[in-house]
Amino acid sequence: MAKFDPRKKYKEQEEIFFDDGREMELLQFIYNKQDLEDIRGSPHKVLAAIDEFARTQKYLMNVGEDKGRIITDLIAGFKPQVMVELGGYVGYSCILFGNALRKAGGKRYFSLERHPDFVTVISSLVDLAGLSDIVQVIEGPSDASIKELHATGTLQHIDLMFLDHYKPAYTTDLKLCEELKLIAPGSVLAADNVIKPGNPPYLEYVRSSVKQKKQVTKAAQTVNGVDTRFANRTANQYLQREGEAKLDETRVGNPLLIYESRLVHSFEPSGVPDGVEITRCIGVAEAGSYAPA
Template sequence: MPSFDEKNAYIEKGDDVFFDDGREVELLHFIHNKPDIDSIRGSPQRVLQAIDEFARTKKYLMNVGQAKGKIVTDLIEEVKPETMVELGGYCGYSCILFGDAVRRSGSSSARYISLERNPEFAAVIMCLVALAGLSDTVKVVVGSSDASINRLHASGELKHIDLMFLDHYKPAYTTDLKLCEQLKLITPGSVLAADNVITPGNPPYLEYVRSSVAEKREAAKQGPVEGDGVDPRFPGRTTQQYAKRLGQAKLEHTAKGNPNLVYESRINHSFEPTGEPDGVEITRCTGEEK
């Protein structure tokens, strides 16, 4: 397993050595070859332990991990979402951890929708979700988050989001949030949990969710950022992170959002599974100004 410094060095070089090199399918073989596989079946906790074991002893995986995961599972217990949506599923760690928490805390119709752009990663998620016995609660949707949100909304399958976990392409946090606001999927009462707001960081998103209604109305008059649509405050490696095989879709800036929504937002400091400091921004939509 690479050390933390090696990991940073690789990311600095722009290599995608930490994912999409076959390790995600390797994870499936690792788990299914375990001698105690029958005791893992139907147990979300044991599937998570097996993923953690692979990430600790074999190869790094970009999972949310236990420390930051606890912040979100506590939030799920409090919010008891009927519908929770995740942006970015990878191998299914957060999907299994949070999908299980949603099943325990909510009604029998409570569901967890994971939006994952890479079809191979989505297949890995589906396989591990089935192994964990969560297929009745969890739905995995393959495709770019903005296209999936639009499609699920248009079909009537997604009418409201009670809790949303943002953990995908960093520049898309704000554009996808605005899309959800515009479609009225995010309304007063909705709660957002955004990962990685310290490492690698997401200044445009924090600025947006911490702004007052007056500030958002003013910013909305100025229109979208120029160029490829990505805020220049993001380092190049953040914007290239997922471009290896699929290319990174152009960000849609057509959604103006709803600047009238009132947010209360604060950071919960925690750590990456590597020990690196990070934080989850918890944002509550508390009202709407007319």
């Protein structure tokens, strides 16, 4: 693994590190730049401006350059047609991956974001980057948006899904996508933050064999559908604005899907070690082949 370059370090992550007005400050910072006309239409320059803000003004919870490269390399090799990201924030991953998707000949990038103010920021920066033709920003909680996109026929199959929203919702949203057959053999998942802050229930699920998934008899300890293995800080990250999370813990997904999963080590843009879990759906087992005893 390449070393972290300290010159690219974001500002320290504070106790309150988002939704305190900094996202609108970012917009002002970019739109006040002398070279705005030079930035317009360049995804690379918009990303550089976001990085500059996060390095010189305030921390932003973006995927960042190092982890981002893992996924842009994946896009270049795998050449997905349709991508979905869960959690858009200010549009960093959306611009980075939307641009990579376009270069790889892909068709559509859906960015699902629940916070209306963040949707405004994403849409504005995606437009500035000249990516509005390929990127569609969808406002609302991810599970409702996934259901709606599926019900209207807008989304029928996901080639590559980037999971980067509420950590306990990674597993419930993946299971929803499995039930709707949006994730099927050929689909790839890239899950951020599986080391920092970590996501034991998700890693356990995508690393389980079909047999192990079918044999799970003991339900996890949960509060409102949130696995108690998550630290309180992670479980309550969006409590102030969104209220208590109520995840659907009854979701079973499709345990017959066969996954192959590996962890790629990297760094947060603040220099803290983190990793992206890359999971490929490589097949589907025959129903009944692993019937529990």
